[in-house]
Amino acid sequence: MRIKTLLLAGVAAGVVGAAGVASAAEVMPGGALDIKLSGQFRAGVLFGENDSISGSDPGYGMYTNNRFFLNVIGKDDGSLTEYGGRVRFRLDNGRGSENNLIDRSWLFLRGGWGDFRAGNVEGPGDEMKVFSSTIAAGTGGVDGDFNPAFGNPIFTYTVPLSGAATKVVYYTPSIAGFQAGVSFAPDDNAGGLISQNDDSDGGGRQHVEGGISYKGGFMGFDIVSSVTAASAKTTVGVGPTANTDADINGVMGGVSVGFGGFNVAGAYGYNGGDAPDVNYWNVGIGGGFGPAKVSLEYATASGDAGAGLGDTDPTAIVASATMGLMPGMSLLTDIGLYDTDLPNSQESFAGLVAIDIQF
Helix, strand or coil: CHHHHHHHHHHHHHHHHHHHHHHHCCCCCCCEEEEEEEEEEEEEEEEEECCCCCCCCCEEEEEECCCEEEEEEEECCCCCCCCCEEEEHHHHCCCCHHEEEEEEEEEEEEECCEEEEEEECCCCHHCCCCCHHHCCCCCCCHCCCCCCCHHHCCCCCCCCCCCCEEEEEECCCCCCEEEEEEEEECCCCCCCHHHHHHCCCCCCCCEEEEEEEEEEEEEEEEEEEEEEEEEEEECCCCHHHHHEEEEEEEEEEEEEEECEEEEEEEEEEEEECCCCEEEEEEEEECCCCCCCHEECCCCCCECCCCCCCCEEEEEEEEEEEEEEEEEEEEEEEEEEEEEECCCCCCEEEEEEEEEEEEE
């Protein structure tokens, strides 16, 4: 028994000694920066009619929308500069590597002089936009997980975006509630690899986005507004007559006003250039009632759908709701009436119901 006790004591001493060596070498868990993990698990049911979704008529199906955010953050005490990076993992359906992606990843430097970002990240045209879905419940209403009207390319609610293409972004400090931002993406199809930086395809090139926003209050009203704009080179048309160096551009203004737990938001925009002109506008109203939040949106556009389809005026009316069930867990729903206004198309009813867990 004494021999066993001595052996255990020796092992314990060795472990303590090893820990002491590690401490002396300052090997710290996580390295020099703080690491934070957050994200969402979401699973639900899609349903619709008139081929709103694939499947039988009325169609139905299951879907997932899972996201994981990894944030690495540090701060320099001398310059008071925050720095680090962020990665967004998209893990949906479990069907293979094509559905398990790092679809956002960038580094940042942030201080009293502003916010600089570089990598695969959205630009100001996306991040600073204010429109009806700014106040939407559910998964985001018109801008939510599912909207069959967007099968029509003329149906839009924002300026031409570069998405998560590799780019540089700069945001000014907020001064008296005002902030500005600008970004530049050489190629919308670039995903961070040099071999993908090829401007010979039909995607957007030399893509510039900009925006100015305001956040403040007046006589008890909460006000958020913005003007966003974008410009890029792209290919318009097909075949020998295609313009491979066409200009596309757009500008949009939006505002959201909140008072007493209720919000109204909307936007108007115009996209054009060498592409067909499109005018669009949207409006939404929403409010909170204890653990519940509801909203109603109307969105429409007007312009040439292209491909010989002529002018079209697609519309969407979407009602959304969020019901808190437990801490970090909610029931989400978006239900809409959609009309793409394309030849031989019909009005359709579609929606979704999902369980969402945020962590």
